[in-house]
Amino acid sequence: MDGLDRLVHAVAPTGSVELQCHFAGDWTLDHPSTPPNHLPYHIILAGHAELELDGKTSALVPGDVLLFPYGDAHILRSTTAGIDGQRPMLENRRRPHGRVTLIEHGGDGPALDMLCGAFQLSGATDALWTGLPKVLHVRTEHRDALLGLIQVLRDEAARPLPGGGTVVESVTGAMFTLILRSMTASGQLQLGILGMLAHPKMALVVDAVLKDPAHAWTLQSMAEVAHTSRASFARHFSEISGMTPMDWVNGVRLGVAAQSLRAGRLSAGRAAELAGYASEAAFARAFKTRYGTPPAAYGRLHAAR
Structure with a gap:
């Protein structure tokens, strides 16, 4: 084991996948803050969107993974939302879809396909889960291992196959580690626990x-x-x-x-x-x-x- 292995083992993440979002047209999705040690994540499978956090906007493209280390409130929206001064909201049509709830919103324009879930940290977070930015934004275009896990997670989420719950837990656990690894390897984080590991x-x-x-x-x-x-x-x-x-x-x-x-x-x-x-x-x-x-x-x- 190395330092990253021991960190992941110490914070003891348990992952789940909860929603799949099929959005088209103009839409805005507000995410409230979550309780301590409850970390939401989003995976952009297809299409484009925008993230707003603390008044700053980031463009999201296929393959992007977002992890919120402290569960901060944030907004996701279509790239055209609000251009006319209006704030479009979701129609919020929901139905079961395999292991997740599918949320659909129709409209003209490019479509978005997104998986959403969360990690629960049940381990020793004191002095370990500190100094991180409010969002970890990973682009997976050159990270074959993470892309492979995302494909497995997508397949398992869509079909309630035997043993799927165990597969989802294992895949999300590996995904959590690869997100942290990519952030330390890229040198993007110079402070906090991941800064020390880098x-x-x-x-x-x-x-x-x-x-x-x-x-x-x-x-x-x-x-x-x-x-x-x-x-x-x-x-x-x-x-x-x-x-x-x-x-x-x-x-x-x-x-x-x-x-x-x-x-x-x-x-x-x-x-x-x-x-x-x-x-x-x-x-x-x-x-x-x-x-x-x-x-x-x-x-x-x-x-x-």
Whole structure:
């Protein structure tokens, strides 16, 4: 496993495909914000559209994949929507279509075919899922692996074949990883967790800490992993991640502990060990500061859901 493997394993994404959109003519589709750790995605299978996010517009073409890391509200619309000053809305004709709900809107002009779904992050997101832009926009024209997965997802969504649910879960999981890989490989992201993975020296540290979060990490030991001086490491780490190295390590430890408590796998004492705390009392104080409730109560609360 490398740093990206460990990141994906730690945030534990579960993907679903929910809608297929067949739109023609003028249309506008508002997407409200979603709860924390619920990440919508859109895949443009055919046709063109526009994305509006924070007042900025981006052109969408066939093969584009959009992932919203923090579930921010956004607008999708046809390329001609609003030219006449009107705001066209969808007629919202819905019907079951295989494993998804098909939404249709007729009209003159180019047609759009789009798949929509979401990822649920159920793992240790604290200090891991940070520093990302509001949308990850991947163009797949030269990414054969991602294009292949999209075709499989499209086929499985259209037909309720035996075992299709497992296929969708596996394909969306691989798609999630390939989206993150493409963003780090392209160098588009210089900040946050993906920025650290894109930086060879920082990627070594991410991998080492995620491999053994309970290790007695210090600024010096992380600098040695990065093969750099302590001062240089601390400066570059903070510039890329937006936090100090030790704040990041503590956030990772508490996130991993919270994940285990939610899953009901560990006692509070064992979670403290996993988080690298010699004292259960110190762990309980740090945990309550971050999550607002003691570890044992947090575990019981989530076990009851």
